[in-house]
Amino acid sequence: MSRRAAVVLGAAVISSWSLLATQALLNAPNALELRITTSMSGVIPSTLYGYMWEDINHSGDGGLYAELLQNRAFQGVLPGTQNALTAWQPYNGARLSVTNKIEGVTSALPNSLQVTIPKTVLGPIGFENTGYWGIKVQAGWTYNGSFYAKSDTFTGPITASLKSTTGATYATATIEGISSTWKKFTFTFEPSASALDTNNVFHVEVNGPQAAGQTIYFGMFSLFPPTYLGRENGMRIDLAEALAGTNPSIWRFPGGNNLEGESWATRWKWNETIGPIENRPGRVGDWGYPNTDGLGLLEYLNWAEDLGAEPILGIWSGASAQNYSELSTWPIVPEADLQPYIDDAINEIEFITAPANSSEWGALRSKYGREEPYQLRYIEVGNEDQFQPDSYAAYRWNAFVTAIGERFPDLEFIATTYPSTALNPPYLKIDYHQYESISWFENAAFMFDNYPRNGTQYFVGEYAATSTNDSDALGTIATGRFLYPTLAGSAAEAAFMTGMERNSDVVFASAYAPSLQHIRNYQWTPDIITYDAGRLVLSTSYYVQQMFSVNRGTHLLATSPASTNDSAPLYWVASHNNETNTVFLKVANTGPDDLTAYLFFDFNVTSLFGTAVMLSSPTLSSITGVFNISNTLDEPENIIPVSSAFAIPYPDRYNYTFPATSVTVLALEANI
Numbered sequence: 073m074s075r076r077a078a079v080v081l082g083a084a085v086i087s088s089w090s091l092l093a094t095q096a097l098l099n100a101p102n103a104l105e106l107r108i109t110t111s112m113s114g115v116i117p118s119t120l121y122g123y124m125w126e127d128i129n130h131s132g133d134g135g136l137y138a139e140l141l142q143n144r145a146f147q148g149v150l151p152g153t154q155n156a157l158t159a160w161q162p163y164n165g166a167r168l169s170v171t172n173k174i175e176g177v178t179s180a181l182p183n184s185l186q187v188t189i190p191k192t193v194l195g196p197i198g199f200e201n202t203g204y205w206g207i208k209v210q211a212g213w214t215y216n217g218s219f220y221a222k223s224d225t226f227t228g229p230i231t232a233s234l235k236s237t238t239g240a241t242y243a244t245a246t247i248e249g250i251s252s253t254w255k256k257f258t259f260t261f262e263p264s265a266s267a268l269d270t271n272n273v274f275h276v277e278v279n280g281p282q283a284a285g286q287t288i289y290f291g292m293f294s295l296f297p298p299t300y301l302g303r304e305n306g307m308r309i310d311l312a313e314a315l316a317g318t319n320p321s322i323w324r325f326p327g328g329n330n331l332e333g334e335s336w337a338t339r340w341k342w343n344e345t346i347g348p349i350e351n352r353p354g355r356v357g358d359w360g361y362p363n364t365d366g367l368g369l370l371e372y373l374n375w376a377e378d379l380g381a382e383p384i385l386g387i388w389s390g391a392s393a394q395n396y397s398e399l400s401t402w403p404i405v406p407e408a409d410l411q412p413y414i415d416d417a418i419n420e421i422e423f424i425t426a427p428a429n430s431s432e433w434g435a436l437r438s439k440y441g442r443e444e445p446y447q448l449r450y451i452e453v454g455n456e457d458q459f460q461p462d463s464y465a466a467y468r469w470n471a472f473v474t475a476i477g478e479r480f481p482d483l484e485f486i487a488t489t490y491p492s493t494a495l496n497p498p499y500l501k502i503d504y505h506q507y508e509s510i511s512w513f514e515n516a517a518f519m520f521d522n523y524p525r526n527g528t529q530y531f532v533g534e535y536a537a538t539s540t541n542d543s544d545a546l547g548t549i550a551t552g553r554f555l556y557p558t559l560a561g562s563a564a565e566a567a568f569m570t571g572m573e574r575n576s577d578v579v580f581a582s583a584y585a586p587s588l589q590h591i592r593n594y595q596w597t598p599d600i601i602t603y604d605a606g607r608l609v610l611s612t613s614y615y616v617q618q619m620f621s622v623n624r625g626t627h628l629l630a631t632s633p634a635s636t637n638d639s640a641p642l643y644w645v646a647s648h649n650n651e652t653n654t655v656f657l658k659v660a661n662t663g664p665d666d667l668t669a670y671l672f673f674d675f676n677v678t679s680l681f682g683t684a685v686m687l688s689s690p691t692l693s694s695i696t697g698v699f700n701i702s703n704t705l706d707e708p709e710n711i712i713p714v715s716s717a718f719a720i721p722y723p724d725r726y727n728y729t730f731p732a733t734s735v736t737v738l739a740l741e742a743n744i
Contacts (some may be wrong), residue, residue, distance in 0.1 A: 107632045108646045108655070108673045110744050114577045114628045116647060119382055121621035122320035124534050124585035126328025127367070128359045128596055131588035134204035135603065136315075137367040138308040140215075140295045141201045141274055146170045146183035147354030148362030156183070159204075163277060164197040165190055177220045177254055177291035180344075180353040184291045189226075189278070191285040196231070198277030201293065205592035206270030206605030209234050209242045213298050215261040217245070217274075220291040224252050228282045234261050237271045254291065261295075270605040292350055301378055305349065305366060310608055311588065314601055316379055318618040322581050323376040324384040324452065324533055326369075329358040331386050331455050332393040335403060339388050342369045342420045347440055358393055359595045370437075373424065373446045382449065384486070384531075384581070385424070387417040389454030390468045402460055407467040414475045421480055424448050451476065452486040452503060452533070461489045469495050486531055501580065503533035510537050513564035514662050517643050520575035529578050534585035535568070536598060536613065537561030554598040556702035557613035559689055559711055559733055561598070566616045566660035566735040567643035573620070573658070574628065574645040584617055591705060602705060609708040612701075615687050616735050619713060620658060623685070623737045626650045629744075642667050642730065648744050653678070657738040661730040668729045676723040679741035687713045688734035 127133060134142065142159035143149070149156040149170060156170035167188040176182040189197055217232060233244040243261035250257075274295055278288070299306030300313065326340050333339030338355055345352055345368025357363040376383045390405035390413055405413060419433055425445045426434035434445065453472050457464040473485050474497070487499035506516070523530065539552045540560075554561060565584075572579040589599035600614045625647025641663030647656050655677075661667050689701055689711055703710050720726055720740070730736055 109630045110675050111630045116576045117580045119322045119581040122322030122583050123587050124583035125325040126330040127363050128586050129594035130590035132367045133364050134590050135588045136307050136311050138299045140203050140207050141293050142204045144293045145181050148356040159202050161200050166197050178350045180351050184289045187288045189283045189286050193280035193284050195280050196277040197280040200273040200275045207272040208270050208606040209263050209267035209272050211263050211266040217295040218258045219293040220254050220256050221250050222254050223288040226283050226286045226288050231277050233275045235275045319621045320381045323381040324583050325372045329393050335392050345369050384450040386452045391460045404463045410471050451483050454488045457488040458490045461493050464489050465493050501529045503531040505534035507538050509539050510561050510564040513537050513568040517567040517571040523578045529580040532582040537564050557598040557611040559612050559701045562612035562616045563660050563662045563733050570643045570645040609703050609705045612711050615713050619737045623656050625656050653743045655740045655742045659736045661734050665732050666729050671726045677740050677742050681717050682740040683717050684738050685713050685715050686736045688731040
C-alpha cells in the first residue's frame with residue numbers, strides 16, 4: 073500500500089470526511105478497511121508498563137537518591153589515594169587525606185577525612201564538596217545537613233555553608249561542641265536567594281589562626297534538599313515526579329548487573345542496605361563507581377508504594393558478572409555451597425513480608441520504621457542468566473525456586489535465561505531483554521502473536537531502541553549508539569509496544585531500561601530521562617511510555633483485520649476501559665510519510681468529541697534526518713506531546729492522518 077494509504081482502523085478520530093469521499097477512498101487501490109469491534113479479545117494486565125531499576129549512570133547516587141554530597145562517607149575507596157578524595161577539595165591551603173588509621177564513625181564506615189591545618193595560616197581554612205558535578209541552590213527550600221567530627225586538640229566553632237564557586241554565600245550555619253570523640257552535628261540551610269547555576273559547593277571552614285597546626289577528623293557527611301512526598305532519606309523531587317508522571321505499574325529492582333556484583337562478596341546485599349545510613353558500608357557497584365546504598369531495600373519498597381507500582385524483587389542466583397567479554401570466567405557458586413545464599417533470600421523476603429509481631433525479620437523491619445508488611449508477589453531469580461544457562465538449568469533455578477516456594481507458596485517466580493531453556497520446575501514467567509536497533513523493534517511488533525498460549529508468560533524486563541544499525545545496537549556510543557532516545561527509535565518502540573499490549577495475555581509486564589542518566593558520568597545510553605545537578609530532560613521514549621501507560625484500557629478490542637506486517641509502517645492496538653467507558657486507539661507510524669486512516673467501529677461513540685495525544689515533529693521531512701531528532705538538556709522541548717480535541721460528526725466512523733514518524737493515542741467515549 074502507498075505511504076499515504078487508506079487504512080481503516082475501527083475507533084474514532086479526527087477531521088471528518090463526507091460519506092461519499094470516504095467511500096471513494098475505500099474503493100481506491102491498496103486501500104485497507106480496518107474495524108474495531110465490540111468483541112473483547114483479552115484482559116490487559118495491570119502490571120503491563122513500568123521500569124527496571126539499577127544504579128547505573130549515577131541514576132541512584134547522584135540521581136534519584138536526593139543526597140547532594142558525593143563521596144559522603146568515603147565508601148568503596150582506598151585511603152591515601154587521590155580517588156579517595158573524589159568531589160572533595162581543600163580551601164585556603166588545608167591538607168586533606170582519607171584515612172582508616174583511626175576508628176571510623178561506625179564499624180561499617182572505617183574511612184574518615186583527615187584535615188590537617190598548616191602551622192601558619194591567615195583567615196578561614198577548610199574544604200569543600202562539589203556535589204555530583206554541582207549543587208542546586210533554591211530559595212525557599214530547607215536543606216538538612218549533618219556530619220560527624222572530632223579532634224584531640226581543636227575545640228572551636230565550625231562553619232558550614234552553601235556557596236558558589238565564585239564566592240557568593242547563600243546559606244550558613246555554625247556548629248559548636250567538637251570534642252575528642254565522634255559526635256554527629258546537624259544543621260539546616262535556608263537560602264535567601266537562588267543560585268544562577270549549579271556551580272556551587274558545600275563549604276566547611278574553621279578559623280585559621282585558631283586551628284593552626286591542628287588536625288580535625290570528619291566522617292559521614294550528608295546534605296538533603298526537600299524530597300519527594302517529604303520522605304526522609306528520600307528522592308529528588310523533579311526526577312521522582314517525572315517517573316511518577318508515567319503512572320508505572322511495576323518497579324523491578326535492584327538490577328540488573330548491579331545485583332550480581334563482580335564477585336560473590338561484592339553482590340548487592342540487602343541486609344547491608346537497611347537501617348541508619350551510618351550502618352551501611354556501601355560497595356563499588358558493577359558500573360565502576362561506589363554505591364552508598366543510602367537508596368536501600370526499604371527506600372526501594374517505599375518508593376514503589378509512592379508510585380503505586382508493584383515491586384518485582386530480583387534476588388541473587390549464585391552468579392556474578394565478573395567480565396562480559398569472558399563469560400566462562402564468571403564465578404558460579406557450586407551446588408553444594410548454595411544454601412547460605414538461598415537462606416539469605418528467604419530472610420530478605422521474610423523481612424519484607426512477615427508480620428512485625430511474629431517474626432525476627434518482621435520485627436527488624438518494624439524497628440527501622442515500617443510496621444506493616446509490604447505486598448510482594450514476584451521474585452525474579454537472578455539476572456540475564458542466559459549467559460550462564462548450564463548451571464542455571466542444572467541446579468541454581470531449582471534450588472532457589474524450590475526452597476523459597478516451600479516457604480512462601482503464594483510467590484510467583486520469573487526465570488532469567490533463554491525462553492528455550494528447559495528448567496525444572498518449568499518456568500511460568502520469563503524475563504528476556506531486548507536492546508536492539510530501530511528496524512528490529514519494527515519487525516518485532518508481531519513477535520508475540522505466535523507465542524505459545526501454554527500458560528507461560530513473558531516479561532520484557534529491559535528494552536530500548538539503541539541504534540539505527542543492527543550491528544551497533546549493543547556497541548559503544550562512538551560506533552553508533554544514541555546519546556538520547558530519538559523520535560524514530562521511540563516510534564519503533566511504540567510499534568513494539570502495540571504488539572506487547574495486543575498480546576498482553578502472554579506479555580504480563582514490561583520495563584523500559586535504563587531509566588536515568590547523569591550527563592556528567594554515564595556508562596550506558598540512551599536513557600529515558602537525562603539530567604544534571606539542576607536540570608532534566610524528558611526523552612521522546614519517556615513520552616511514549618507515558619502515552620501508553622496513562623491511557624490504559626482494561627480489555628483489548630479486536631481489530632479486523634488485525635495489525636500485521638502487511639500494514640507496516642502503521643502499527644496499532646485498540647482497547648476499552650470498562651471503568652471510564654473510554655476506547656483507546658494507540659498508533660505508531662514509523663514511516664517517512666503521512667498515512668491516512670479511515671476508521672469504522674460496530675458500536676456508537678457516546679460523545680460528540682474525542683481527544684488525541686500526538687508525538688511527532690512538526691517540521692519533520694525525509695530530508696531533516698529523523699534519526700537525529702531528540703530532546704536534549706539544552707533543547708528539552710524539541711518534541712513533546714500535543715493534545716487536541718476533535719468533533720465526531722458520525723457516531724460509527726471517522727478518519728485521521730497519522731504524521732510521518734509519530735505516535736498517537738486517540739480516546740473516545742463509548743459504552744461497550
